[in-house]
Structures are given as structure tokens and as C-alpha cells.
Amino acid sequence: MTEPEAQPLLRFTGHRHLRTRLLLATLTGRAIRISQIRSTSHTHPGLTPTEVSFLRLLDAVTNGSSIEFSMTGTTLVYRPGLITGSSEGLGAIGGVIRHELHKECASRGVSWWIVPLCILSPFSKGNMNVVFHGEGCVTGATPAGDISADTVRTAILPLYRNFGIERNIELRILKRSCAPGPGKSAGGEVQLVFNHQVRLPKTLHLMNPGRVKRIRGVAYAVGVSGSNNARVIEAARGVLNKFVPDTYIFSDVSSAPLVPSNDKNNPGGKKKGAVGFGISLVAESSTHCLYSADMSSPPTGGTPPEDIGKQAAYQLLEVISQGGCVEKSAVETMVCLMAMGSEDVGRLAMGRDVVGSEDVIQLGRDLSEFGGSGWGLRDAGEGRDDLIVSVVGRGVGNVGRKVA
Amino acid sequence: MPALATMTTRTLKRKRVTREEPEQPSRSPTPSSSEAESDSDDGKLQDIFRKAFEAKFKPLDVEPKKQKIETVVEDVEEEDEESDWSGISSDGDEPNVEVVEYTSRTQLANERASKAELRAFMSSKPPTSSTPSLTQKKHKSKSSSDDDDPTESSHLKNDLALQKLLRDSHLLSSAAASAAASAAANTSLTATGAARHKSTDLQLLALGAKTSIHAQKSMPMAHRKGIIAKAREREEKRRKEAREAGIVLEREVKVKKKEGGKERERGVGGPSVGRFKGGMLRLSKRDVADITGHRGDRSAGRGGRGNGKSRRR
Numbered sequence: 200m201t202e203p204e205a206q207p208l209l210r211f212t213g214h215r216h217l218r219t220r221l222l223l224a225t226l227t228g229r230a231i232r233i234s235q236i237r238s239t240s241h242t243h244p245g246l247t248p249t250e251v252s253f254l255r256l257l258d259a260v261t262n263g264s265s266i267e268f269s270m271t272g273t274t275l276v277y278r279p280g281l282i283t284g285s286s287e288g289l290g291a292i293g294g295v296i297r298h299e300l301h302k303e304c305a306s307r308g309v310s311w312w313i314v315p316l317c318i319l320s321p322f323s324k325g326n327m328n329v330v331f332h333g334e335g336c337v338t339g340a341t342p343a344g345d346i347s348a349d350t351v352r353t354a355i356l357p358l359y360r361n362f363g364i365e366r367n368i369e370l371r372i373l374k375r376s377c378a379p380g381p382g383k384s385a386g387g388e389v390q391l392v393f394n395h396q397v398r399l400p401k402t403l404h405l406m407n408p409g410r411v412k413r414i415r416g417v418a419y420a421v422g423v424s425g426s427n428n429a430r431v432i433e434a435a436r437g438v439l440n441k442f443v444p445d446t447y448i449f450s451d452v453s454s455a456p457l458v459p460s461n462d463k464n465n466p467g468g469k470k471k472g473a474v475g476f477g478i479s480l481v482a483e484s485s486t487h488c489l490y491s492a493d494m495s496s497p498p499t500g501g502t503p504p505e506d507i508g509k510q511a512a513y514q515l516l517e518v519i520s521q522g523g524c525v526e527k528s529a530v531e532t533m534v535c536l537m538a539m540g541s542e543d544v545g546r547l548a549m550g551r552d553v554v555g556s557e558d559v560i561q562l563g564r565d566l567s568e569f570g571g572s573g574w575g576l577r578d579a580g581e582g583r584d585d586l587i588v589s590v591v592g593r594g595v596g597n598v599g600r601k602v603a
Numbered sequence: 604m605p606a607l608a609t610m611t612t613r614t615l616k617r618k619r620v621t622r623e624e625p626e627q628p629s630r631s632p633t634p635s636s637s638e639a640e641s642d643s644d645d646g647k648l649q650d651i652f653r654k655a656f657e658a659k660f661k662p663l664d665v666e667p668k669k670q671k672i673e674t675v676v677e678d679v680e681e682e683d684e685e686s687d688w689s690g691i692s693s694d695g696d697e698p699n700v701e702v703v704e705y706t707s708r709t710q711l712a713n714e715r716a717s718k719a720e721l722r723a724f725m726s727s728k729p730p731t732s733s734t735p736s737l738t739q740k741k742h743k744s745k746s747s748s749d750d751d752d753p754t755e756s757s758h759l760k761n762d763l764a765l766q767k768l769l770r771d772s773h774l775l776s777s778a779a780a781s782a783a784a785s786a787a788a789n790t791s792l793t794a795t796g797a798a799r800h801k802s803t804d805l806q807l808l809a810l811g812a813k814t815s816i817h818a819q820k821s822m823p824m825a826h827r828k829g830i831i832a833k834a835r836e837r838e839e840k841r842r843k844e845a846r847e848a849g850i851v852l853e854r855e856v857k858v859k860k861k862e863g864g865k866e867r868e869r870g871v872g873g874p875s876v877g878r879f880k881g882g883m884l885r886l887s888k889r890d891v892a893d894i895t896g897h898r899g900d901r902s903a904g905r906g907g908r909g910n911g912k913s914r915r916r
Contacts, residue, residue, distance in 0.1 A: 356729035371727040390727075415724055449725050 208232045208276065209568060216561050217250055219531065221277060222315040223569045225257055225264075226322060226539055228598065230278040238273040245272025248303035249311065252335075256298050256312055259290045260319065260327065281598065284323035284396075295390075296329045304335030305378070305385045305473075308345030313370070313391055314355060318535045320393035321364050321400060322597040327393040330373075334384035334458050339377040339419065339477045340493035346528055347493050348372050348389050349417045349479040354491035355529055361487075362536050363401040367394035374456045375421045377475030380498035386456035386472030399596035400536045402543040405524040406579070406587060409486030414439055414515070416448035416481060418508075422455025422474030427496075427504045431478045434508030439480075439515070448478065476504065478511045488524040490515065523550035523585045530559050538571050540592030548585045768792060770809070771802040 209231045211220055217233060224231045237244050246254075246268070254277070258264050263280030285291040300309070309331050320327040338348040346354075352370040359365060369392040376387030416435065418428040428450040439446045460470040477495025484490075492515035494507050518526050524547060525533050537545040553559060554576070567573050575589035724730045768775075771794055794802045804816050845852045873879060876894065877886040886894075 352727070352729055353724070357731070359729075360731075368729060369727045370729070415730070417725070447720070447724075449721060451725070 206230070210234070211568075214246075214250075216558070216565065217246075218253055218311070218315060219558075219562060220565055221253065221257060222318060222535070223565055224277055225261065225279040225282065225319060226535065227569045227593070227595070228279055229569055230276070232274070232276045234274045236273045236275065238271075246275065248301060248335075249307050252298075252300055252304050253312060253315075256316065256329075259296050259298060260284060260316070260323065260329070262286075282319055282323040284320070284325040284327040285329060286325040291328070294326070294328055298329055298331050299333035300331055300335035302334040302384050304333075305337055306341070307343055308337045308339065308341040308378070309348055309387065309389050310346045310351045313348065313351050313389065314346075314532065316391060317351075317355065317359075317393060318532055320391075321359070321362070321395065321397050321536070322539065323393075323396050324597075326396070327391065330388065330390045332374075332388040334386055334472070336376060336387040336389065337378050337385040337473070338372055338375050338387040338389055339421065339475065340479070340495040341378045342497060346491065347419075347477060347479045347495065348387075349419065350481065350491045350493050350528075353415065353417070353479065353481045354489045354526075355532055357487075357489060358525075358529055358532055359395075359536070361401075361403050361405065361533075362397075362540070364395050364397055367392065369393075375419055375451070375453045376456045377421050377473045377477065377495060378498045379473030383473050383498075384458045386458035388456075397597060399592075399594070400540045402540050402592065403533070403537055403545040403547060405486075405488070405533075406546060406548045407486050408488050408522060408524045408548060408585070409484035411443055411482045411490070411519055412485045413445040414443050414447075414480060414482045416446075416479055416511075417451055418448055418476070418478045419451045419453070420476040421453055422471060423476055425450065425452035427476040428452060430504035431476065431508035431511075434505040435478060435480065435512040436508075438509055438512035442516075443482070448480070473498065475500070476507070478508060480511050480515045482515055482519055486524070489529070490518045490526050491528065492518055521550035521552045522548075522583075523553050524548045525553065527553050527556055527559070531562060534559075534562060534566070534588075534590060537590040538566055538592060539596060540594075541596070542592055542594035544575075544589050544591050546587055546589050548579055548587055550585055554586050554588065767802075767806070770805055771798070774798045774801050774805075 206229060209224070209229050211231060211233045212235045213233075214236045217236070220231060220233065223229075236246055254266055254275075257277075257279070258266060260282060261280040262283040265276075265278045265280075267276040268274070285294055285296040287294060290296055298312070300312070312331060316327070316329060337345075340347040340350075348370060349372070352372075356368055356370060359368065369390075371390040371392070372387075373390055374386065374388035376385040379385045416432075418431045418435075420428045432448045432450060435448060436446055455474045456472040457469040458472045460468045462468050475496040475498070477493070480492045482490040492511050494511035494514060496502050496504075496507055521527075530549065530553060533547060537547065549559075563574050571593060572591045577587050577589075579585040579587050774794060775792065775798060777798075793799075800817070808815060842852060842855070874884055877884045877890050879885075
């Protein structure tokens with residue numbers, strides 16, 4: 200790609216917010232150079248396996264990207280190409296990209312890859328159809344704080360409707376898995392189908408959070424008894440039913456995923472992947488704002504299901520109490536799509552704690568670094584605690600769809 | 604505080620009583636109205652008095668019976684008030700009532716989501732917020748149609764009728780022409796007879812019916828083959844002529860042959876006859892007939908092209 204050469208490389212340092220920067224680089228088409236990635240670490244300098252896997256994914260869904268590492272992996276130059284999606288002939292087989300997550304990637308949930316991929320998908324030239332699989336594919340919530348694939352489906356993907364992106368979006372959880380302990384592997388399988396590409400997302404004005412009118416959820420048990428689900432659900436409903444009587448939590452029981460046992464004596468053999476249980480809760484307000492909470496059993500086990508259910512319910516209440524129209528885990532999606540929208544001011548009400556969190560602040564800084572205009576902040580007024588964040592779109596939108 | 608409150612109510616009550624006191628004798632001069640009723644002489648006297656009174660002033664509308672009931676009710680009310688206040692004063696001495704929230708297990712369990720909702724939420728698509736309000740939506744649409752002014756609904760009706768007429772116009776014209784040729788001209792706009800059947804068929808097709816109701820379902824195979832061949836030949840001829848004349852026609856729709864489900868599986872190691880399923884070889888009636896063979900050789904029947912009678916699927 201010769202086009203981005205006209206602009207100088209954007210320079211960043213440090214390993215923090217690496218994924219967001221790579222995402223913004225791909226969206227805006229700016230080449231970036233990230234240096235000093237964990238350069239002070241003696242044991243694990245450079246990129247982690249998860250970050251490398253994310254770079255591979257970006258490479259798979261784009262055409263013409265170039266990625267250069269330094270010898271130690273502490274410096275990275277990324278020149279993004281055109282987002283082509285899972286077009287035939289570019290790594291996709293039968294219109295599907297199969298992205299394997301290796302065993303080392305199991306520290307993060309699969310949502311760590313899916314959420315940014317979803318942000319890229321509307322701006323893709325062709326359809327997006329990616330299957331995540333492998334020993335590092337964790338569909339449940341993880342102790343690292345990643346949301347579960349269920350929450351992505353029920354709390355993140357519906358947000359795209361606000362931007363006029365709603366057709367042919369699916370997230371199929373083909374095989375469930377929980378966060379594995381040390382020495383174990385996950386072995387989940389998730390398919391993301393995102394076939395609604397747009398030229399420009401609609402301008403968003405979301406100012407009124409409304410009142411929470413219903414709570415839905417999914418309790419999942421993988422390779423453990425389904426009674427765990429019932430106990431989780433009962434504990435969660437015991438807390439939530441008082442506030443919202445319209446509370447339903449569905450139960451999903453599945454067997455443990457099978458992963459190949461890398462055994463020399465038994466080359467075709469399989470063994471069970473990680474087991475566990477968890478819950479994903481989503482609250483919907485009268486103005487279709489979504490708040491979610493996730494909790495799953497720790498890989499070490501030993502936590503009763505009642506505790507998990509209660510913690511998830513309390514977490515949901517906390518997220519709702521932070522106010523605003525978006526929760527913390529959805530801010531990246533909303534703000535990126537607003538920033539990529541038409542040259543118009545979009546407004547979004549956010550809770551003070553949400554805006555004040557480190558990730559959101561850094562996202563704002565990175566966005567302005569990538570050529571976006573700064574955010575405008577003002578009080579929501581009328582005794583409300585929220586802030587109204589105004590984001591101006593870049594007006595570039597989908598480069599691959601310019602002609603169409 | 605309670606003491607003060609009682610005081611005020613007392614005074615109020617007193618006042619009310621004093622205000623009512625002059626009224627009561629005016630309605631019923633005797634202190635007990637029941638006595639007045641029973642005694643006829645007293646009643647006469649009362650009538651005389653009343654007439655005299657009414658001659659001087661306005662006529663009175665008095666029902667002594669009702670009056671009695673009212674007074675009784677009032678007494679009861681007063682007693683209630685009295686007891687109420689004493690109750691509150693005693694409440695202060697008692698300890699506070701403990702509130703216990705009780706959500707029973709069974710109550711939680713028997714609330715089940717509907718199957719539709721489960722499907723909507725647990726499918727691979729992101730759940731839409733409008734799914735559970737299906738019933739509400741229906742209701743709303745109904746009410747809106749009710750609320751609409753009659754002209755709107757009549758417009759809609761006329762619109763539908765017009766669409767139907769446009770759709771059927773060619774049928775009607777042909778029917779009218781034939782009718783005119785034969786007998787009196789049929790100028791009515793409603794289709795009758797065969798034309799009506801055709802119009803119904805068109806409507807069904809427009810609504811998404813797979814095949815026309817006039818399409819003949821069963822006919823001899825040679826017959827059908829002939830029809831299909833003729834249609835194909837006609838189409839080919841049309842295309843050929845258009846090509847020669849340099850006319851660009853619509854793109855040809857290629858019919859895919861798909862009979863995968865019906866076709867007999869011929870995997871390696873499968874049975875040469877019948878169906879092997881669940882450790883059992885199943886023979887259909889036709890298979891048995893083929894084996895016992897009063898229809899001739901099986902393999903010949905399969906291979907023979909011209910033999911229309913040996914129909915194997």
C-alpha cells in the first residue's frame with residue numbers, strides 16, 4: 200500500500216492499549232509504530248501470544264497489511280491495508296476464515312478478539328465470517344475481566360442497531376468452554392457472521408438512559424452438572440427480582456469440549472477441555488440502553504454457584520448505578536463507531552465513572568492522536584449525574600464501499 | 604401529638620353536632636321519628652303543620668326514614684374515629700413491626716419464559732428488544748385501525764379493490780369479449796365463472812403460493828414429458844430468434860437439479876437392495892416385489908430406458 204506512506208508513522212510507546220491502537224490504525228488506515236513493548240521485562244519482553252494472535256487476525260481480514268517486528272519483538276510497525284473481510288482467496292476457505300487461538304491465548308476470553316473484529320466488520324469491503332477455535336478459545340468470562348461470548352451477543356451486538364447496522368449479524372457459540380486452569384486447554388468454538396456493511400454509520404444521539412425495564416441472562420455450565428446453573432440462577436434472581444420482576448435467566452448446559460491430547464502414544468486421542476460454569480446478565484432500559492455483567496467460576500474451582508450468581512447480580516447493579524447510556528465494556532464500540540461516522544456531532548450520555556476510567560480516557564487520547572477531533576464534555580443537567588460526550592465523526596467511513 | 608389531635612377532632616365533632624341540631628327538628632319536629640310514624644294522630648298533626656309551613660315558606664322535601672339511617676351512620680362513624688385515635692396512641696408503645704421479604708422458591712420456579720422468547724434470546728442472533736412486546740404490538744395496531752377515521756379505512760379498501768381490478772383486468776376483458784361474441788355483453792367488473800377461478804389463482808400466486816391451483820397434478824408421464832419438452836422447445840426458439848434479431852432478452856434462469864434427498868445412496872459397502880438402518884435391512888414393498896419378480900428382471904427394469912412402467916425412485 201503506497202497510499203498511507205504520504206502520512207508519517209504515528210509513534211506510540213508501551214504495551215498498554217496495544218489492541219485499541221491496532222484497531223484504530225486499521226480503521227483509519229494510518230500506519231503506526233509501537234516501540235518499547237515490555238522492553239523492561241527480562242522474562243517476557245515483546246508481544247504476548249494474544250497480541251500476536253490479534254495481529255494475525257488483522258492480517259487475515261485485511262488485504263495489503265504489512266507487519267514488521269524487531270528482533271526482540273519490542274518494536275512493531277503496522278501498516279494497515281484494506282479491510283476485506285473473509286473474501287475468497289485471501290485466507291478464507293469457503294467464505295470462512297478459521298482463526299485458531301493457541302493454548303497460550305487462553306488467558307484472554309474470545310471476546311477480546313471478537314469485540315474489535317465487530318468494530319471493523321461494518322467497514323469491511325466484503326462479508327465477515329470468522330470462526331475462532333482452538334485450545335485457547337474461551338467463550339465464558341475470564342478472570343482477566345473479559346466478557347463472555349454470550350454478553351457480546353446480547354449486550355454488544357444489539358448496540359450496532361443504533362448505528363443502522365442490524366441485518367445478518369450472528370454470533371454462534373458452537374462449542375462452549377470456560378477459562379482453563381494452568382496446564383489445561385479451553386477448546387471452545389465461536390463463529391462471528393457480520394454481513395451488514397455500511398458506507399457510514401448513522402449519527403448517534405443517545406442522551407436518555409431511561410429506566411431498567413427487564414433483565415435477561417444466560418447461565419452456562421460446561422462439563423459440570425446443570426444443577427449449578429439452577430443454583431446460579433436462583434441466587435441471581437433472589438437479588439434482582441426485587442428490583443425488576445421481569446427477570447429471566449436462561450440455562451445452557453453443555454458437555455466439556457474435546458481438545459486433541461498431544462500424546463505420542465495416541466496421536467488421534469482427545470481429552471476434555473476446561474470445565475466450569477458462569478452467568479451473563481443483561482439489563483435493558485426503556486430507551487434500549489444495555490448494561491451487562493459477567494461472572495464465572497474461577498479455573499481453580501471451589502466457589503459455590505450461589506456466590507457466582509450473587510456476585511453477578513451485584514455487579515449488574517453496580518454497572519447500572521454508574522449511569523449513562525453505555526457501560527464501560529461497550530464504550531469502545533460506541534465511540535469508535537461514532538468517530539467513524541459522518542462529519543456530524545454525535546452525542547452520548549455516559550456515567551462519570553465510565554468516562555473517568557483509564558481505558559476510556561486513553562481511548563479519547565488515541566482517537567485524537569489518530570486524527571479525530573477532541574471530545575466535547577458537558578453535564579447532562581437537570582440534576583443528572585451523567586456527562587454528555589460529543590464526538591465528531593471523521594466522515595471517511597468505509598473506504599472499500601466508496602464506489603458502491 | 605395524639606392528644607392534641609383528639610382535642611381538635613372533639614371540637615370539630617362538637618361543631619358538627621351543633622350545626623346539625625337545628626336541622627333535625629326542622630325535618631322531623633318530634634324527637635323520635637319512629638314514634639311519629641306509628642302514631643296516626645301525630646302524623647295528621649304533622650301534616651297540618653307542614654301544610655301551614657309550606658304555605659308560608661318553600662315546600663319541604665323530607666324523608667323521615669332516610670334521616671334515621673343517616674343519623675345512625677353518623678353515630679357509627681364517630682365511634683370509629685374514637686377507636687382509631689386510641690389505637691394510634693397505643694401503637695406508639697408497641698415495638699416496630701419487622702418487615703420480612705419472602706420470595707418463595709416455588710414462585711421463582713414456576714415463572715417460565717415462553718418458548719418464543721427462549722428462541723428469540725438464545726438464538727445466535729443478537730436479541731431484539733421488540734420480541735416480547737409482540738402482543739402489545741398487535742394490540743396497538745388493532746387500536747390504531749379502530750382509531751383511524753372511516754375515510755382512511757375506506758381509502759384502503761378502495762385501494763385494495765383497485766389493485767385487484769388491475770390484476771384481473773385482462774381476465775375480465777377476455778371474458779367480456781367472449782361473452783360479447785356469444786351473447787349479451789358482460790360489462791360488470793366482478794369476475795364470474797372461470798374468470799373468478801383464474802383471479803383467485805392469481806391472487807394466491809401473488810401471496811406466495813408455490814404452484815397454480817390450475818396446474819394439473821397427475822397425468823401420464825409421457826404426457827407431462829411432452830408438455831415440458833414443448834415448453835422448452837418454445838423457449839429455445841424464442842431465444843434463438845431473439846439472438847438472431849439482436850434482441851437482448853432476460854437472463855436465462857437455470858433450473859438446478861436437486862433431488863439429493865430422494866436419491867438412493869450408493870455408498871461403498873451399502874446394501875444393493877433395501878435400506879440398512881439401525882442394524883436392520885429394510886425392504887420396501889417395491890423391493891420385495893422386485894425380488895419375487897412378477898415384473899420381470901430387476902436390473903433390466905432399472906436399466907431399460909423406454910420401459911415407462913418400471914418406475915423406480
